[in-house]
Amino acid sequence: MGNEFLPLLYSFHFYLFGLLAIAAALAFVTRKSPVAAAMWLITTMFALAALYVMMDAQFIGVMQVLVYAGAIMVVFVFVVMLLNLGHPSEISDIRGKWGRLIAGFLGIALLAEILALTRDPMDLRLVVPVIPATVNGTGGIIGGVAGPLFREYLLAFELTSILLLIAIAGAVVLGRKRSAADAR
Template sequence: MNNAFLPLFYTFHFYLFGLIALASAVLFVTRKSPVAAAMWLVCTMFALAALYVMLDAQFVGVMQVLVYTGAIMVVFLFVVMLLNLGQPGDISDIRGKWGRLVAGFIGIALVAELMALAKSPLDLRLVVPPVVVPPQTGGVIAGIAAPMFKEYLLAFELTSILLLAAIMGAVVLAKKKDAR
């Protein structure tokens, strides 16, 4: 922090990207057209990627852009276009007044509960003392790769089995029944 304006600059952009993420998430939930909703969700994910980079998780930010916005959302949009759902259908997509009221109440209650939980003093046995993060040697990716391939190697291998099962399941489910 050799520049006196850097903390202010950082804070400003943190709040800016946070507001972009929040606003586009609200727009995403309220859009009628699935394509517009998907585009706003992509906007949320881009803002979150910027926040990841600002929180010193550069690799996760890159993966967010590549995997979420580049792969998962493209698959969503592909299905929307495959099923020709671009225009709103005859039955209303958003639930009626009571459904919206109940959902809004549940959402506000959830946020209030999480905020109260953040403020409340925790039992000391539940609090993990912050560790001193050692300075990363070998770049950003090495800091993630070391625990992934040492402590969590089993989980990593199981993930590959999960992906294999998902690929086969998707092919079996989406295949036409009469296709030989």
């Protein structure tokens, strides 16, 4: 990194998202309502996705948003809803003055930053240098992950599909209504 500005900006955002992740995780373990806890956990996962992208693992960051925040947490919230466990009084609460102030400031600052960075052609000082460890040859970012996945770890990858099949079967059997088993 040949200039002083980029590391500073990088460190600032790294600490910002790191603190966001830790603060959201702390809020997550202290919530009483499962729904509120799930929302805080999703916030943690988004902050972690930002950290992954900053550490040159863009594909993992996208997978984090799609699989963790998008699929697994939806299943959690769905089960909470199915079992009717949420406390309505806690779900609908709006934070106090400070919470709103911090959330609004953070949101507006990040949005303004995105606008400033996308409006002009990217300032050369802000372009993050590509780390060759994760980007090999012409495969790009995904190629760096797919290469080892489909060469050295092909057996583990295939076993994962069996694991998922077993999980689907197990979930269906366990989630079945009790009356079907009693009728036998």
